[in-house]
Amino acid sequence: MAHVVGTSARRKEGPEKLAGHARYVDDYRIPGCLHGVTLRSSIARGRIRRLVQDPGFAWDEFVVATAADIPGQNVVSLIEQDQPLLAASEVRHALEPIALVAHADRARAYEALAHIQVEYEPLEAVLLPEQSEQVFESFLIERGDVAAGLAEADLVVEGEYSLPHQEQAYIENNGAACWFEADGTLVVLASMQCPYYVHKAMKPIFDLPGHKVRVIQAVTGGGFGGKEEYPNLIAGHAALLARKAGRPVKIIYDRHEDMLATTKRHPARIHHRTGVKRDGRLVAQDIEILMDGGAYVTLSPVVLSRGTLHATGPYDCPNVRIRSRVVATNTPPNGAFRGFGAPQTLFAAELHMERVAEAIGLDSVAIRRKNVLRVGGVLAVGQVLHESVGAEAALQRCVKLSHFKDKRREYARWNWRNDLPTWRGIGLALVHHGSGFTGSGEVYLASKATVALTRAGEIRVLSASTEFGQGTNTMFAQLAADSLGVPFEWISVETPDTSRVPDSGPTVASRTCMVVGRLVRSAALKLRNALLREHGHVPHTLRRLRKAALKLCGDDLERHFEAQYERPAGMQWDDETYRGDAYEAYSYAAVAVDLEVDKATWEVKLAHVTSVQDIGTPINPLLAEGQVVGGTAQALGYALLEAPVYKEGVMLNAQLTNYIIPTALDTPEMEIAFVEAPYSNGPFGAKGVGELPMDAPPPAVAAAIHNATGLWITELPILPERLAAADRRRQTPRARR
Amino acid sequence: MRRRTGLLELRVNGKPVRFGGPPFTRLLDVLREELGLTGTKEGCGEGECGACSVLLDGRPVNSCLIPVCQAAGRRIETVESLGTPASLNVLQQAFLNQGGAQCGICTPGMLMTAWAYVRGGGSSDPAAIRRELAGNLCRCTGYQHIVNSVISAVRSRRRSLAKKRSAPKRAPVRRRRPAARPRARRR
Numbered sequence: 007m008a009h010v011v012g013t014s015a016r017r018k019e020g021p022e023k024l025a026g027h028a029r030y031v032d033d034y035r036i037p038g039c040l041h042g043v044t045l046r047s048s049i050a051r052g053r054i055r056r057l058v059q060d061p062g063f064a065w066d067e068f069v070v071a072t073a074a075d076i077p078g079q080n081v082v083s084l085i086e087q088d089q090p091l092l093a094a095s096e097v098r099h100a101l102e103p104i105a106l107v108a109h110a111d112r113a114r115a116y117e118a119l120a121h122i123q124v125e126y127e128p129l130e131a132v133l134l135p136e137q138s139e140q141v142f143e144s145f146l147i148e149r150g151d152v153a154a155g156l157a158e159a160d161l162v163v164e165g166e167y168s169l170p171h172q173e174q175a176y177i178e179n180n181g182a183a184c185w186f187e188a189d190g191t192l193v194v195l196a197s198m199q200c201p202y203y204v205h206k207a208m209k210p211i212f213d214l215p216g217h218k219v220r221v222i223q224a225v226t227g228g229g230f231g232g233k234e235e236y237p238n239l240i241a242g243h244a245a246l247l248a249r250k251a252g253r254p255v256k257i258i259y260d261r262h263e264d265m266l267a268t269t270k271r272h273p274a275r276i277h278h279r280t281g282v283k284r285d286g287r288l289v290a291q292d293i294e295i296l297m298d299g300g301a302y303v304t305l306s307p308v309v310l311s312r313g314t315l316h317a318t319g320p321y322d323c324p325n326v327r328i329r330s331r332v333v334a335t336n337t338p339p340n341g342a343f344r345g346f347g348a349p350q351t352l353f354a355a356e357l358h359m360e361r362v363a364e365a366i367g368l369d370s371v372a373i374r375r376k377n378v379l380r381v382g383g384v385l386a387v388g389q390v391l392h393e394s395v396g397a398e399a400a401l402q403r404c405v406k407l408s409h410f411k412d413k414r415r416e417y418a419r420w421n422w423r424n425d426l427p428t429w430r431g432i433g434l435a436l437v438h439h440g441s442g443f444t445g446s447g448e449v450y451l452a453s454k455a456t457v458a459l460t461r462a463g464e465i466r467v468l469s470a471s472t473e474f475g476q477g478t479n480t481m482f483a484q485l486a487a488d489s490l491g492v493p494f495e496w497i498s499v500e501t502p503d504t505s506r507v508p509d510s511g512p513t514v515a516s517r518t519c520m521v522v523g524r525l526v527r528s529a530a531l532k533l534r535n536a537l538l539r540e541h542g543h544v545p546h547t548l549r550r551l552r553k554a555a556l557k558l559c560g561d562d563l564e565r566h567f568e569a570q571y572e573r574p575a576g577m578q579w580d581d582e583t584y585r586g587d588a589y590e591a592y593s594y595a596a597v598a599v600d601l602e603v604d605k606a607t608w609e610v611k612l613a614h615v616t617s618v619q620d621i622g623t624p625i626n627p628l629l630a631e632g633q634v635v636g637g638t639a640q641a642l643g644y645a646l647l648e649a650p651v652y653k654e655g656v657m658l659n660a661q662l663t664n665y666i667i668p669t670a671l672d673t674p675e676m677e678i679a680f681v682e683a684p685y686s687n688g689p690f691g692a693k694g695v696g697e698l699p700m701d702a703p704p705p706a707v708a709a710a711i712h713n714a715t716g717l718w719i720t721e722l723p724i725l726p727e728r729l730a731a732a733d734r735r736r737q738t739p740r741a742r743r
Numbered sequence: 744m745r746r747r748t749g750l751l752e753l754r755v756n757g758k759p760v761r762f763g764g765p766p767f768t769r770l771l772d773v774l775r776e777e778l779g780l781t782g783t784k785e786g787c788g789e790g791e792c793g794a795c796s797v798l799l800d801g802r803p804v805n806s807c808l809i810p811v812c813q814a815a816g817r818r819i820e821t822v823e824s825l826g827t828p829a830s831l832n833v834l835q836q837a838f839l840n841q842g843g844a845q846c847g848i849c850t851p852g853m854l855m856t857a858w859a860y861v862r863g864g865g866s867s868d869p870a871a872i873r874r875e876l877a878g879n880l881c882r883c884t885g886y887q888h889i890v891n892s893v894i895s896a897v898r899s900r901r902r903s904l905a906k907k908r909s910a911p912k913r914a915p916v917r918r919r920r921p922a923a924r925p926r927a928r929r930r
Contacts, residue, residue, distance in 0.1 A: 016839050024835040026782020026822035030848065033781035175882050177794050177847040227784070227848025228882050261787040394856045473847030476882045479808030628842045632888055636845065639885030662791035662880065670886040671874040 010484045010494040011690045014628030018499060023225070031181040031197050031224035033257045039183065041067065041112035042247045042257040045105040045119050046267065047097035050131035050336040050655035054095055057105060059637035060121035062730045068118050069108040069251040076246060083206055085590075089302035089339070091211055091242045095489060097126070097662035099301035099338050100655045101267045103239070108247040108255050131336035133655050135273070135298040138333035142299045143573035145314045145446050147328040147584055149386045153200045153324030155290025159281025162290075163362045167278070167354035168721040171650045172271035172643075175667050178227020179264040180236055184245035186530030190214075192245055194221045198237040199229045200512035201470050201502045207238035208245060210564055222503045225392055230640070231342030233474070235304055242308050265660035268651070272297040272309055272332065276317070276354035281325075286376040286562050288323040288367045291386075295330035295351060300339035306332045311444050312515075313347025315588045316701075318386050319355035320438035321377040326386040332649035337655040344637065345700035348439060349644065356435040356705030357720065360712065367415075370709065371405050374436050388585045392576075394693065395684035396620025397594040397693075403435050403681050408598035408616035410434060417713065427605055428533060429581040430613075433709025434598040437701040438588025441694030442517040445579035450588075453571045454508035455525035457486055457533050459562040463552030465492065465533070467499045468566070470510040471522045475636075477629035478518055484625055485689050489530035490537075491544045496551070517695025519625060520591065521571065523689040527568035536567065574687045591685040593693045594620040595639070597702035599710045607728035608733075610646055610711065612674035619698060620683045623691035630695050631678045637699025638676060643668045645704035649723050751815040752898070766812035771795045773811045773820060777804040779826070782822035782851045786880070793879030796852035797821050803856040805929075822851035825858065833903070834858055834896040843892030845883035853879045857893045867897040 022028040059065060059074060064624060073080050073094035082089045093104045104124060109115035132138050156162055181195035192212055194204055199329040201221040208219045221241075226233060240257055259268070274297045281290030294311060298308035310332040363373040378398050383391045405411065442448050456468040467486050473479045483497040490497075500506060510522045532591050537544050540558055543692040545551040559565045579586035600614040617634055624630040647666045651658040659665045683693025708719055717732045750761040755778060757771055774780045774797065783806060786794030790805040797806045798820040826832035831839060834857060844850040853876065860875045872893045873886065881889060 011890050014842075017842070019847075020839045020844055021828035021831060021835075023844050023850055024831055024838055024854065025826060025828045026780075026851045027828055028847050029781070030784070032785070033775075035779070176846070176848075176881060176883055177792055178784070178846070179786075226846065228846040230882070261752065262790075263791070477845070490764040628888075632842045632845055632884055635885035636883045637885075640882065661789060662787045663789060667880060667882065668885075669878075669880060670890065673873075675869070676885065676887055686899045 009488050011488045011625055014626055015480055015484055015494050017477060018483055019473060028225040030178055030227055031049060031183055031195060034183060034195065034224070036183055036254045036256065039254040039256050040108040040247065040251055042106055042108040042244055042255045043115045043119060044103050044243060045103055045107065045122055047093065047100055049097065049126050049128050050100045050133065050728045052097055052126040052128040052262050053129050054097060054104065055125040055127055056091060058123040058125065063118065065122040067109060067114070069247055071106040076211060079210040081210060082242060083210055084238065085307055086101060086236055086303040086306055089304065091246070097513060099336050101338055102301070106243050106247050106296050108251055131655060133337060134333055135296055135333050135625045138335050140334035142303050142332045142334060144331035145328070145584060146312065147314060148326065149388065152290050152292050152325045152327040156279070156281040156292065159289050160284045161282050161365055163280050163282065163358070163365045165358045165361055166720060167276045167279045167357060169274045169350045169353060170722060171273050171340065172343060172648055173265055173650060173665060174230040174232030176228030176230055176232055177260055179259040180233065180240050180268055181256070181258035181708065182237060182241040182244045182342045183254060183256040184241060184248045186248060191220055193217045194241045195224050196237050196241050197226045197233055198223055199226070199233045199472050199474060199514060201472065201504050202509045203235060203238050203512055204241050205504045207242060211242050212245065212249070218644060219345055220503065220505045223472050223501055225400060226472060229474040230344045231346065231514065232268060234342035234512060236341065250282065250596065259400065262660050265665065266657055267338060269304060269339055269345035271304065272340040272347065272350065273316050273535050274313070274350035276351060278354060278358040280362050282362050282366050284366065286366055286373045288321055288377045290325040291318050291323045293317045293328045297332040297347070298335050298337070298340060299332045300335060300337045304339045304341045306340065308444065308517040309342070309347040313351040313576050315387065315440065315444065316348040316438065317351040317355060319352060320379045320436055320594060322379050322383040323377065326580055328386060337652070338525045343546055344640065345697045346515065348697065349641065349704065351508055351702045352437045352701045353704045353722065355439065356702070357708045360709045361718065370395065371401065371410065374401055378436065385588065387585045387588050394591050394622060394679050394683045394685040397436060397438060397595070398680040399683065400594050400596040400618045400620050403679055404434065404596035404598050404616055406707060407618065407677055408545065408600065410598055414713065421714065426688045428602045429605060429714035430602050431710040431712070431714025432598060432600045433570045433706045433711070433713050434596060435702040435706040435709065436596045437698070438592040438594050439516060439694065439698040439701055440592050441520045442590055443515055444588055445586065448521060448571055449573050451511040451571065453511040453522060453525060454568055455510050455522055455529055456566045457526065457529040458564045458566050459533055459555050459558055461555055463548060463555040463561045465490070465497050467526055468499060469526065470502045470520055471518045471601060472502055472513040476518070476633060477626060478513065480629060481519055481523065481528050481625045485523050485526050486530040488690070489527045490534050496548070502647035516593070516696045516698065519692050520688045520694050523692060524572065524687065525569040527689040529567045532567035532569065537625040590672065590687060591693045593695060593698045595698050597706045599703060599706040600615070601707065601714065603711060603714045603729070608729040610724065612642065615673055615676040615703065617676060617699065618681060619695070620681050621695040621698065622688050622693035623682055623683045624680050625690065625692050627680070630680070633677050633695050634699045635676050638703050639668050639673045641700045641703035642673065642707065645707040646723050647672065649725060751811055753814050755819045756821060762811055767810040769807055770809040770811050770814050771796070771806040780821050781822050784848050784851060786848065791880070793856065794849050794852045796823055796824065796879060797853045798855055798859055801859060803859050820855065822854055825854060833899050834861055837896035837899065838892040841892040841895055843884065844886035847878060849881045852919060853889060854880060861893065861896050861900055864895060867894045869894065
C-alpha cells in the first residue's frame with residue numbers, strides 16, 4: 007500500500023470549488039426565504055430610551071424583531087454571558103445590534119431601517135484601553151526573580167510596541183440562513199468555523215434542548231478566526247426573525263457591514279524591559295501587555311492568555327515576569343484572528359530582540375542562537391520541552407536559504423552610497439506557536455471524532471472540524487487512509503452537521519491536525535482492528551470491503567468507531583497558578599524578509615521572503631505550504647498595509663477600497679521550507695500549522711526596515727508616512743549611534 | 744440593446760438569455776438570481792475584490808459594477824463555462840494540482856481572469872501573471888500557488904496546442920499581448 011501521508015494529495019473538495027458548484031450560504035435558494043437586515047447603534051455608549059417605528063410606513067409587509075421577541079435568554083453564550091443578542095436597555099458600542107427587519111426583497115428590508123428611530127440617552131464612552139477601568143482578564147506569569155536578573159544584567163534595554171486592529175477580510179462575508187422545522191427544530195445553515203459553538207449559543211436563546219438545534223456548515227469562504235464566534239450572533243439574529251416570520255430567513259452581510267460590525271484582532275500595547283549579559287545571554291525579561299477587548303468579553307481572556315504565553319519569544323530566560331490585562335472599551339468587540347494574541351506579543355518580543363542585539367553589539371542570528379529554546383529548555387510557565395523543538399534548525403536553515411549574512415554585507419555597501427534611489431535591508435524573526443487549546447483547555451473540550459463504515463462499504467470521517475480552505479478534508483482523509491491502510495480515494499469526509507457529527511471542538515488554535523487529526527487516526531485504527539478481527543486483514547478491493555462492511559454493520563446502516571481526547575501522559579497544567587505544560591507541543595518558524603525602501607517616497611517594496619517551519623511532519627506538503635504562504639501574506643498586510651482608522655469607536659475605512667489587503671503585486675515571491683522535528687503524540691508526528699505563519703513576518707519586516715534605514719518602527723502598520731515621520735524625528739541621520 | 748420584445752438579450756456561456764427586469768440591475772444579480780449561476784461570487788460589491796469577475800466579450804470585468812443593460816448583446820462567460828467537477832479544464836486542473844484554490848470563494852473570479860489571460864496566449868512570466876491577477880483579491884493563498892497554477896496551465900495549453908497542430912516541425916506558439924483590462928488595477 008502506497009502511503010498518502012506526506013504526499014501532496016489533491017484537495018478533496020477542490021473540483022467542486024473549481025467548477026463553481028460548491029455551495030456557500032448565499033448560493034442556497036431556500037423557498038419562501040426572507041432577507042434579514044440589522045439596525046445598529048449609532049452611538050458608542052448610552053441607554054436606549056425607546057424605539058419608534060414610523061407610523062406612516064407599511065410595516066405589515068415586514069417582520070421586525072427586537073429583544074422583546076427572544077423566547078429564552080437575551081445572551082450570546084461564550085466564555086461570559088455578558089453580550090446580548092440584541093441590545094435592549096443600553097448600548098455599549100457603536101454598531102451594536104438593536105433590532106432586525108426581514109422582507110422578501112433585500113432592498114426593501116434595508117429601506118425599512120431608515121424608518122425606525124432609536125432614542126438614546128448618551129453616556130460618556132471609553133474609547134482607549136489606557137483609559138479603561140474595567141478589566142476583563144489579567145495574568146501574571148513569573149519565573150525566577152526579575153529584579154535580581156535586571157540587577158545582574160550588563161545592560162538593560164527597554165522598548166514600547168503598539169499594534170492596531172486587523173480585519174480578517176475573508177472574501178466571503180459572514181452569513182447565515184435559519185428556519186424551524188415542523189417539529190420545532192431550529193436549523194442553522196451558515197458560514198462558520200465552529201458548529202458546536204453555534205449549537206451551544208442557540209439553546210438558551212430559543213430555550214431549546216440540544217436535539218432540537220441542528221447546525222450545518224455551508225461551504226465557508228475563509229475564516230481566519232473571524233468566523234469562530236461571530237456566527238453565534240448572526241445565526242441568532244436570523245433564527246429570531248425566522249421564528250417570528252414563520253419562514254426561513256437569511257442574513258448576508260455586505261462588505262461594509264461585515265467590516266464595521268464583526269470582530270477584529272485585538273489592538274495591543276506592549277512594554278519590554280530586558281536584561282542581557284555582555285555575551286548576549288538574556289537574564290531578565292519584564293513584559294507588560296495591554297489589550298483592547300472592545301465592549302464585550304467574547305474570547306478576550308483566551309486571546310490574552312495565548313498572547314501572554316508567547317510573550318517571551320522562543321527563548322529560555324531564567325528570570326521572567328509577564329503582567330498582562332485585557333480591558334473593556336466602547337468599541338465593537340474584538341475576537342479571534344489567526345494567531346490569537348501571539349502575533350501581537352511576538353512582534354514586540356522579536357523586534358525587541360533586535361534592539362537588544364544592537365545594544366549589546368551582537369548580530370541578529372548570534373543573539374538568537376545564544377538564547378533559543380532547545381530540547382530540555384524551560385518556558386516562563388515552567389514547561390520543560392522534552393521533544394520536537396526545531397527552533398534552532400529552522401533558524402539555521404532560514405539564515406542559509408536567505409543568504410542572510412551575505413545580504414547584510416551587500417546591503418551595507420548599497421546603503422552607504424548616496425547615488426542610489428533606495429535603501430535595502432534584510433531582517434529576520436524566530437517564533438514559536440503552541441498547538442491546541444491552552445493548558446487544560448483540551449481536557450475540558452473532551453473532543454471526539456468518528457470514522458464510520460457504511461453497509462455500502464463507504465468509509466466516512468465524521469467530525470465537527472470544518473473545512474474553510476486550510477485543507478481539513480484532505481488532511482483527515484490522508485490520516486484515515488494511512489491509519490487503515492486503504493487508498494485515499496476510499497475515504498470521504500462529511501460536512502459538519504451537528505445531527506451527524508460528534509463534537510470535535512472548535513476549528514481553531516492550530517488544533518485540527520494535531521489534536522483532532524490524532525482522534526481521526528485513533529478512530530480509524532479502531533475500524534482497522536475491527537476489520538482485522540472480522541476479516542483477518544484489511545480488504546484490498548472495494549468489493550471485499552463491501553462484503554466486510556455487511557458483516558461488521560449487521561443490521562445497522564453504518565457502524566461508528568469513535569475516539570475521544572486523552573491528555574498525553576505526563577502533561578500537567580494548573581489553572582490556578584497558571585503553571586505547567588501550556589501546550590502539548592510547539593511549532594517553530596524562522597522568517598527572513600528582504601526589502602527595499604524608496605528614499606523619496608518611503609514606500610517599502612518587498613523583494614523576497616524566506617520562511618522555514620518546524621511543524622513536525624507535514625501531512626500534506628502542498629496544503630501546508632499553502633497555509634504558510636497565505637498566512638505570511640496576511641502577516642505582511644498587517645506589517646505594511648492594513649491600517650484601520652477609528653473615530654468615536656467606528657471604523658472609518660470599512661471597505662476594501664481603503665482598507666488595503668495585499669494583492670498579487672504586493673506579495674513577494676516566497677521560499678518555503680520545512681525542517682521536521684516530529685512530535686511523538688501528533689498523528690504521524692504532525693504539529694499545528696495554521697496560525698504560525700502569522701507570527702514572524704511583521705517583526706522580520708520591522709527588522710529589515712531598520713537594517714535598511716536605521717529607523718526603529720515600533721508600531722504597525724509601517725506606512726510610508728510613519729517612516730517619514732520617524733525620519734523627521736531622527737535629528738541627524740545615524741549620528742546617535 | 745433592446746429588441747422588439749422589450750427584453751434585454753444577452754449570451755451567457757454560449758446560450759441566448761432574455762432578461763425582463765430593470766436595466767440597471769447588476770449583472771452579478773442577474774447571473775446569480777435570475778439565471779441561478781451561483782458560481783460567480785460577491786465579495787465587496789464595489790469592484791475591489793474581483794470575486795465577481797466574469798468575461799464580457801472575452802475580457803474580465805467586475806460583474807458587480809456592470810449594469811445588465813451594458814452587457815446586452817454581448818458575450819458573457821462565467822465559471823460554469825469552464826469544466827465540470829468530473830471534467831475540469833486545463834486551468835482548473837492546474838489549480839487543483841498546484842494548490843491554487845483554498846476556501847474557494849475567490850476562485851471562480853480568479854479563474855475567469857486567469858482564463859482570459861491563458862486563452863489569450865499570456866506568457867508564463869510570474870511578474871506578468873501577478874500584474875494580470877492584481878484585480879482579484881485572495882486572502883488564503885498568498886497568490887503564489889495561484890501564480891504557479893497559471894504558469895502550469897499556460898505550459899499545458901501550449902503543449903496541447905502544439906500537439907494539435909501535429910506539424911512535423913514543432914509549431915511556433917503564437918504569442919499575443921493580452922488585451923488591456925477595462926478596470927483599474929490596485930496599487
